[in-house]
Amino acid sequence: MRAIVTVIGKDQVGIIARVCALLSEQGVNVLDISQTILQEYFTMIMLVDAAQAKVPFAELVKLLEEDGKAQGLVIHAQREDIFNAMHRI
Amino acid sequence: MPMFNSNEILDTIHMIDQQHLDVRTITMGVSLLDCCDPDPKAACGKIYEKIVRSAKDLVKTGEDIEAEFGIPIVNKRISVTPMALVAGASRCEDYTPFAVALDKARAETGVNFIGGFSALVQKGMTPADERLIRSIPQALAETELVCGSVNVGSTKAGINMDAVALMGKTIKELAAKTADSAGFGCAKLVVFCNAVEDNPFMAGAFHGVSEGDRVINVGVSGPGVVYHALQSVKGASFDVVAETVKKTAFRITRMGQLVAQEASRRLDVPFGIVDLSLAPTPAIGDSVARILEEMGLEVCGTHGTTAALALLNDAVKKGGVMASSHVGGLSGAFIPVSEDEGMIAAATNGTLCLDKLEAMTCVCSVGLDMIAVPGDTSAETLSAIIADEAAIGMVNSKTTAVRLIPAPGKKVGDRVEFGGLLGSAPVMPVHPESSAAFVGRGGRIPAPMQSLKN
Known part of the structure; x- marks a missing residue:
């Protein structure tokens, strides 16, 4: 199952490394990454494949969210379908 | 990104995080027609058992979808067959035990509300309908989160003025029975004209007799998203x-459609409809009134408000219709005063009055909703307000509703607090002149012409 992970927050050293480490620990494969700095805010969007994840997707969402909070980042993981529904006819 | 650009993804995230985008409710409709029994105790047992069996996974499924898609799903609810049709088979006078059975099933399934303590009396009242209406004050006072509704008129049948008169008294009695919570019971009771059978929103949800055994209906929300979109134009x-409103409504509805299909698949219950409604909450930035003000009105309720609302209501439908395979329910913009931060402000400063709200209901769904009026408002005045609103629905072939709270002991200028999604309401003035002789006539107002429309 494919999902979109978004990471938004103040830029700091090691954000990508940390998020990727967590994803790889959980058996989630990163398919694509785009990253920019928007008005000092770090904004990263990742397309991931969570089909082989070690935990249920809802739990992965929580893990990412909590890990983000600890670093002052807002991390969302959402199934890709919602973006399909809202932005594609 | 192979499929989306970053802006699209961040748009969605901002809508959810900052603009209060949510699915207001997943409502499961459950038919109780197979629960009739001459013994009221046996009937209540069957009702409880069927609801719990049907909806045991509803809350869990809603929470799973919420987590996986990252869309808040604020409420999970159940609607049932109008109870007068089910209880009518039982040999008893007081239908309160049926409401208690619903409330028990609600608690067991963990849903937020259960609706359907209802009767459809637009043309006439059966003894069961009348028993149900007379049981409403006790039933809604004694239960926690059971909602009731009574349909008193329709475009095809006209308005049942005997029922209208009875509903004025019922509302007063219900307010008195829940006086310690400022008449909160009345927030759980709606009087309809042209009620729909697939409405997922409370307090007016019931599962119509033309529906299947079970169905999933979804109500979307999103005034904050529309407000934000209009700020850019x-x-x-x-x-x-x-x-701009159409495009925004399209996106909101697509999300609702996705959630509805997903819930239907996981629960193995047929998908019914998506209700395309802009349902406000008392939170700042989630208000229909503020959308109207964003169009250029200093305060909601001033001249121009009806036109602004007409545009909004129509554009929401046009945008949403293509986004969903089946649209139904009430579908439009809601204007519940106590549940809308901007409406509360406009009513508090006196710009928004009952007469203007009545005019607004001519062009939107649904009606005079969540309005606190003085505690000493007479039953006849309440009935006359219901009759006015029903007339608007009847003539315009649309649903209208009245949910008034004559807050015991409160006067104009006081404030009534309901809490949560139901918010707080300033007590609004009603006309002091009597309508008692009008309401006292009884009988039926005939159904209107459907041609020669001017």
């Missing part, structure tokens, strides 16, 4: 405003 013509 300040000063533009109404053509642009309408287009």
